[in-house]
Amino acid sequence: MSEEIPFSQELRLATREGHDRAQESAYIVALLAGDLSQAGYAALAVQHYFIYDALESAATAMREDPVAGPFVIDALRRMPGLVDDLEALLGPDWRARIRPAAATAEYVDRVAAVSGESTRFVAHQYTRYLGDIAGGQVIRNRLRTQHGIRARFYDFDELGPAPVFRDKYRALLDSAPWSAAQRADLISEAQVAFELNTAVFEELAEDLDRYLVA
Template identity: 55%
Template sequence: MSMTADLDAPPFSKRLRASTWTVHQKANHSRYMGALFGGELPLAGYTRLAVQYYFIYRAIERASDAMTADAVGREFVFDELRRLPALESDLAHLLGPGWRTEIRPLPATEAYTARIAEASGWAGGYVAHHYTRYLGDIAGGQAIRRLLEKKFGLTADGARFYHFDAIGSAPAFRDRYRAKLDVAPWTDAERDRVIGECTVAFEHNIAIFDELATELELGAAAEG
C-alpha cells in the first residue's frame, strides 16, 4: 500500500468534510433538530438529548484513554476537549443530584456506543468518531448553546457541554485538528475507511435523533 502522492489532491481534511457533507446535512435537518431549533421543545426535550450525549462521550473518552498508547491515535487525544465533566454538571442541574440513577441510553445510543468501542480498535476508527462529534460541537453546536441561553436562560449550568473555553480560539483549534488529519500516516485505503466510519457515525447520530423524535411524538407535527 502506498501513500497518496498526487500533489494536486485536496488535503484529506477537505476531502473528509466534502465526502460527509450530505449525511451531515441529513443530521442537521432531522425531525428532532428541526423541533429543537424551531423552539418547539421544552427543556425536558433537550435534556433527553443531553442524557444520550453522556453515554456517547463516555464511550469516546474511554477510547481516548486507550489511544494515549497509540502512535497515531494519541495525536487526537485532547484533554481540553473532554466533555464528561461538563455533561455531569449539566445533568445534575437539569435532573437533580440523583441523575445517575434516572438516566438510560436509548437503543440507538447503545448501538452507537458499541460501534465506537468496536471501531476504536484502530486509530482511524477512533478518529472518525472523535472528529464527527467534537468538531461538530465546537462549530455547529454553538447554535444550540445560543438557543439554550435565549430560550431557557442557560448561560452556565445546564449548558456547560457547549463551552469550550479550554481550547482557546475555536477556529485556530479546528485548523490544528485538520492539520493533524492531513498528516496522519494513513494509506489511501485507510483514509477511505476513515471517511466510511465518519459516515457511520453520522448515521448513528441520525438514528438517535429519530428515536428521540418518536419518543417525544414529533413525527406527526413534523409531517403535518
C-alpha cells in the same frame, strides 16, 4: 479520490450529505426552532452521556497510540461538563434515572468495537467534537437565550478560538501517516458515525410530542 485536495477536505465533503441529514432531523430542527422544553433538551443530554462515555473511554485507551495519540486533546473532553449539566437538569439522583435509547446503545457498541484502530477512533472523535464546536454553538446559544441554561457541554472556551482549533485539527488529519486505504476507512467510518447520530435523533423524535414547550 483526487490527491489535489487535502484529506481533511475530502473527509468534509464525503460527510456533507450525512451532516445535512443529521442537521435536518426533526428533533434537531425542533431544538433549534425553540420548540423544545428544558426536559426535551435533557433527553439529548442523557444520550450524550452514554455516547461520550464510550468516546472518552476510547480516548483514554488511545492516548499513547503513536498515530491516534495526538488527537486525544484534554480540552475536548465533554464528560466533566456533561455531568454538571445532567445534575442541573435532572437533579442529584440523575444517574439512577437515565437509560440509553436503543440507537444510542448501538452507537456505543460501535465506538467500543472499532476504536482500537486509529482511523476509526479518529472518525468517531471528528464527527462529534468538530460538530459540537461548530453547530453545537448554535444549540448552546439557543439553550442560553430560551431556557437560561448554561450548557457546559457546549463550552469550548478552554480550547481557544474555534477557527484556530479547527485548522490545527485539520492539520493533524492531513499529516497523520495513514495509507490511502486507511483514509478511505476513516471516511467510511465517519459516514457511519453520522448515520448513528441521525438514528439517535430519530429515536428521540419518536417522543417529540412529550418534549415540546407547553
